Every structure is written in C-alpha cells, then in structure tokens.
Amino acid sequence: MKKKVLLVLTLSAALLNACTDHVPQNPEPENPASFKEVASTDLGGTAASEISAYDPTSRRLFTVNNESAAKVEVLDLSAFPTITKLQAIDVSALGGVANSVSVHDGKLAIALEATNKQANGSVIVMNTSTLAMIKQVTVGALPDMVTFSPDGKYIVTANEGEPSPDYTTDPDGSVSIIDVTDNYSVKTLNFGSFAGVYNLLAMDGFRVFGPAASFQQDIEPEYVAISMDSKKAFVTLQENNGIAEIDLTSGTILKINPLGTKDISQLINAMDASDKDSKIALGTWPVKSFYLPDAISYFNVNGSSYLITANEGDAREYTAFDEQKRVSSLKLDPTVFPNAATLQKPENLGRLRVTSTRGDIDNDGDYDVLYGFGGRGFSIFNAANVQLVHDSGNGLEQEAINAGIYDDDRSDDKGVEPEGVTVGTIGNKSVAFIAMERADAIAVYDLSNPAAPKFLQIIKTGDAPEGVLFVASDKSPNGKSLLITSNEGDGTVKFYQTN
Known part of the structure; x- marks a missing residue:
C-alpha cells in the first residue's frame, strides 16, 4: 500500500511540474524603462508602413501601406515574436489613399480618402478574422485619422479637408461620428458656427489664414x-493651433481651445535655431512658436483625466500659397529688433522658418513678432478644462541630444518633430510613448505625476516613425506589454518589449 501511495504522489508531482513548466513562477514586474526591440518586419520602402492597429481576438496587426497602392497589410502575431505576413487588404478600388486604421471587438475601420482628395472620403468597416466588408460609410473630405470609442459604439474620423494645390478648391474641415449601433449612421460636423468668435480665439493663438478661405474651410482636424x-472626443486642429471638444452623444462641437505660443526667449524653452552653425546648441531667441499638435492621447491618473499632445508643428505649403519664410528674408522692425543684421545671419536666426501670415502687428510692412512652427516637445492638459498642466520645454530635444540622435539638419525646421503619442498602462503606471519623426526614436515617460513627467528611456526606431501603438499585456500575443512603431521612411514595423 505504501508503494502505491508513493507512486501516486510521485506521478501527481510530475504532472504538476509538467503543467507549470511554461508558466513563470513569480514573474518579474515589467520595467517601463527597459523596452528593447524583439522583432521587426519590412513591408517595403517609403510609405509602406504608416499607422497600425492590433486585434487581440485574431492576433493580427493591420498596417497601412501606401507605397504603390492603397492597401492594409495583415500580419499574424499568433506565434510572436515570429511574424507571418498574410494576404494584404487591397482597398485601391474603393477610393484613394488609406490614411488610418483602428480596431475594436473584431472590427477593423479603415479611413480612406477619395480619389479626388478634396471630395468626401469614407470609412470601410471589416471583420478582422474573415476580412469580409461590413460597411462603407461616407465621411468628410480627407479622413486623416480614425478611431473607435472605448465602448465600440462610435467610430470617429478627423477629416482634414486640405485644399487643392492651386487653392481653388478648399473643402470644409470636419469631424464625422459614425454610430455603430444604429446601422453605421453618420453625422459630419463642420466648424462654421465658431466663425463669429474668431477674433477672440485669435487673441489666444488660434489661426485661420488660408487665401479666401471661410472659417469652416480653413479648419483642418488632424x-x-x-x-x-x-x-467626449478631443480633436487636434493642427494648422489652426487648437483642440476642439465634441460631445459624441449629442453630436455637437462644444468648444475650440486655442493653444497660444511657446516663448523661445525663455531658457526653459531654448532651441537650436540653425542648421548652419556647425554645432548643436540650445539657445534663447526672440521667437514665439505655435504648438500645432499632431497626435493626442487621453489618460487617467488617480481619478483625474488628462490629454497629452505631440507638438509637431506644420506649415501650409502649396503651389499657390506657402506661408513659410526664413527670418533672413524678412524686414524686421528696427525698434523691436535693433540687432537685426546680426540676428539674421545664418548661424543665428536667419535660417529659421517662420510664418509670413502673422507678426506685422502695426501693419507697417515689417515684422514686430516672429512666429515659428511647432512646440518641439509635448504638452499635458487637464481634460476637464483643457488647461495646461505641463509642457516639456526643451526637455525632449535635450534627451535626444544626450542620446546622440538629434538631427542638426532639422534645427531650422521643427527640430525633432514629435508626431505621434500614445499612453499605456504598465503595472500601475501610466506611461507615454512619444514618436520623434526626425530623431527616428521613441521617448518614454512615466506619467504618474502628470505635472512632472519622469523621463525613462529613448528607443531607436526605423526611419521616421509615423504610428506608435501600445498593446497592454492582457491583450498582447505573448502576455507582455508590446510597443509597436510603424516607420514611414523605411517601411518597417518594429516591436519592443520590456525586461
């Protein structure tokens, strides 16, 4: 009898060990400062990898590829870090360029501009497993970004409404709200009702300046x-330098929040203004720079809600209208700028691109204020009132300099160009990932105190990261937090994990 009991106990122990062989015992907590590249795939050349979305149900990654035709690549991550490229989704027959993708509950939404870029675009909704089309919904002109609401009820697009190169056609900028639960009914909102308060908005740095454009034509949601x-939705109006608040339930635009300017004469905001000074040196200059944010993300900390923006900067540059001028080409007011000749040398401020649309305060033909493009960093706002909680100042660029990846050739033109941002939760921490297009890198910050983010690390990416995506550990294909960058410059998709 004793031998039988011993045998049963031995077999039980062996079975227990076999069952737990692949389960980590007391797994090490993930360290958000320890991201390293664990996988990569090459989808082609320039524009072959732009924006990605992940479906945890099918374990598929969907990546926009516009290198040669409008399509969405389908990558199987079920055996991650092994990546299997499946048949791509070709949407070229349904419209023009694919700009963005989003996933929720087995549905893939693709933002597709029209073949005529100034005409209304559409959102294509597909099943992530079968890739069968569920619906094609008409939205506003040039849907540049698409996202599902967290509950999956709404699909929202930012319709940029860019003008034609000759500026003869300038569609309204708009936001479309698709109600998934109401057979994909759509409501497209423009900003015409705010035209009457433009002067008040302009006092705080909001811009409407396109040639002969109405207020609603000039607005460009990003x-x-x-x-x-x-x-509620928060929409960056990049070229206009603002953030719009939208009530999704009623389908109304509640408010436009102007973002003001960043004072480069303050040491905390110091920047390198020249690509011809043979050095990398942050300095103070008599410049006010518009923030002009691209990506925006929403997050919660300790019961309060916040927004974080990547302040890329963007200028209108068309055949018929280019707002950019170098400081060296401008006539500066001699009273405001008594040292104009020195200031306008190429090694000083002469190479910096500024807008020609503002700065002649007294309308006497010379510039009294110099307005630059982009905040060269990120900002955090209280979501309840869109009041500034933190701006990174020159901190983001200083970290790029410290890492030896700052591109001095871009000093005269928006610096590291922070374009993408997303926030994920690792353990109990909110962590920001900020994509710097010109430094080819992601900066990682701990947002536990939104008023004082803590820098954690810089991660090198492929060329010109356009999209940055965070997949939480409970949705990741291998149970660990996953960071994914879609790199527009070289067509790669790169994958990073902790520890």
Whole structure:
C-alpha cells in the first residue's frame, strides 16, 4: 500500500511540474524603462508602413501601406515574436489613399480618402478574422485619422479637408461620428458656427489664414482622442493651433481651445535655431512658436483625466500659397529688433522658418513678432478644462541630444518633430510613448505625476516613425506589454518589449 501511495504522489508531482513548466513562477514586474526591440518586419520602402492597429481576438496587426497602392497589410502575431505576413487588404478600388486604421471587438475601420482628395472620403468597416466588408460609410473630405470609442459604439474620423494645390478648391474641415449601433449612421460636423468668435480665439493663438478661405474651410482636424467613458472626443486642429471638444452623444462641437505660443526667449524653452552653425546648441531667441499638435492621447491618473499632445508643428505649403519664410528674408522692425543684421545671419536666426501670415502687428510692412512652427516637445492638459498642466520645454530635444540622435539638419525646421503619442498602462503606471519623426526614436515617460513627467528611456526606431501603438499585456500575443512603431521612411514595423 505504501508503494502505491508513493507512486501516486510521485506521478501527481510530475504532472504538476509538467503543467507549470511554461508558466513563470513569480514573474518579474515589467520595467517601463527597459523596452528593447524583439522583432521587426519590412513591408517595403517609403510609405509602406504608416499607422497600425492590433486585434487581440485574431492576433493580427493591420498596417497601412501606401507605397504603390492603397492597401492594409495583415500580419499574424499568433506565434510572436515570429511574424507571418498574410494576404494584404487591397482597398485601391474603393477610393484613394488609406490614411488610418483602428480596431475594436473584431472590427477593423479603415479611413480612406477619395480619389479626388478634396471630395468626401469614407470609412470601410471589416471583420478582422474573415476580412469580409461590413460597411462603407461616407465621411468628410480627407479622413486623416480614425478611431473607435472605448465602448465600440462610435467610430470617429478627423477629416482634414486640405485644399487643392492651386487653392481653388478648399473643402470644409470636419469631424464625422459614425454610430455603430444604429446601422453605421453618420453625422459630419463642420466648424462654421465658431466663425463669429474668431477674433477672440485669435487673441489666444488660434489661426485661420488660408487665401479666401471661410472659417469652416480653413479648419483642418488632424487627430482624435476619446474619453474613457466614450462621451467626449478631443480633436487636434493642427494648422489652426487648437483642440476642439465634441460631445459624441449629442453630436455637437462644444468648444475650440486655442493653444497660444511657446516663448523661445525663455531658457526653459531654448532651441537650436540653425542648421548652419556647425554645432548643436540650445539657445534663447526672440521667437514665439505655435504648438500645432499632431497626435493626442487621453489618460487617467488617480481619478483625474488628462490629454497629452505631440507638438509637431506644420506649415501650409502649396503651389499657390506657402506661408513659410526664413527670418533672413524678412524686414524686421528696427525698434523691436535693433540687432537685426546680426540676428539674421545664418548661424543665428536667419535660417529659421517662420510664418509670413502673422507678426506685422502695426501693419507697417515689417515684422514686430516672429512666429515659428511647432512646440518641439509635448504638452499635458487637464481634460476637464483643457488647461495646461505641463509642457516639456526643451526637455525632449535635450534627451535626444544626450542620446546622440538629434538631427542638426532639422534645427531650422521643427527640430525633432514629435508626431505621434500614445499612453499605456504598465503595472500601475501610466506611461507615454512619444514618436520623434526626425530623431527616428521613441521617448518614454512615466506619467504618474502628470505635472512632472519622469523621463525613462529613448528607443531607436526605423526611419521616421509615423504610428506608435501600445498593446497592454492582457491583450498582447505573448502576455507582455508590446510597443509597436510603424516607420514611414523605411517601411518597417518594429516591436519592443520590456525586461
């Protein structure tokens, strides 16, 4: 009897060990400062990898590829870090360029501009497993970004409405709200009702300046973040230098929040203004720079809600209208700029690109204020009132300099150009990932105190990261937090994990 009991105990122990062989015992907590590249795939050349979205159900990654035709690549991550490229989704027959993708609950939304870029675009909704089309919904002109609300009820697009190169056709900038639960009914909102308060908005740095453009034509929505309760959307109006608040339930635009300017004469905002000074040196200059944010993300910390923006900067540059001028080409007011001749040398401020649309305060034909493009960093706002909680100052560029990856050739033109941003939760920490297009890198920050983010690390990416995506550990294909960058310059998709 004793031998039988011993045998049963031995077999039980062996079975227990076999069952737990692949389960980590007391797994090490993930360290958000320890991201390293664990996998990579090459989808082609320039524009072959732009924006990605991940579906945890099918374990597929969907990546926009516009290198040669409008399509969405399908990558199987079920055996991650092994990546298997499946048949791509070709949407070229349904419209023009694919600009963005988003996933929720087995549905893939693709933002597709029209073949005529100034005409209304569409959102294509597909099943992520079968790739069967569920619906094609008409939205506004040039849907540049698409996202699902957290509850999956809404699909929201930022419709940029860019003008034609000759500026003869300038469609309204708009935001479309698609109600998934109401057979994909759509409501497209323009900003015409705010035209009457433009002078007040302009006092705080909001810009409407296109040739002969109405207020609603000039507005150019860029990116959307949605509150966790799925009731409100926050939309960056990049060229206009503002953030719009939208009530998704009523389908109304509540407010436009102007973003003001960044004072480069303050030491905390010091920047390198020249690509011809043979050095990398942050300095103070008599410049005010418009923030002009691209991506925006929504997050919660300790019961409060916040927004974070990547302040890329963007200028209108068309055949018929280019707002950019170098400081060396401008006539500066001699009273405001008594040292204009020195200031306008190429090694000083002469090479810096500024806007020609503002700065002649007294309308006497010379410039009294110099307005630059982009905040060269990131900002954090209280989502309740869109009041500034933190701006990174020159901190982001200083970290790029410290890492030896700052590109001095871009000093005269928006610096590291922070374009993408997303926030993920690792353990109990909110962590920001900021994509720097010109430094080819992601900066990682701990947002536990939104008023004082803590820099954690810089991660090298492929060329010109356009999209940055965070997949939480409970949705990741291998149970660990996953960071994914879609790199427009070289067509790669890169994957990073902790520890």
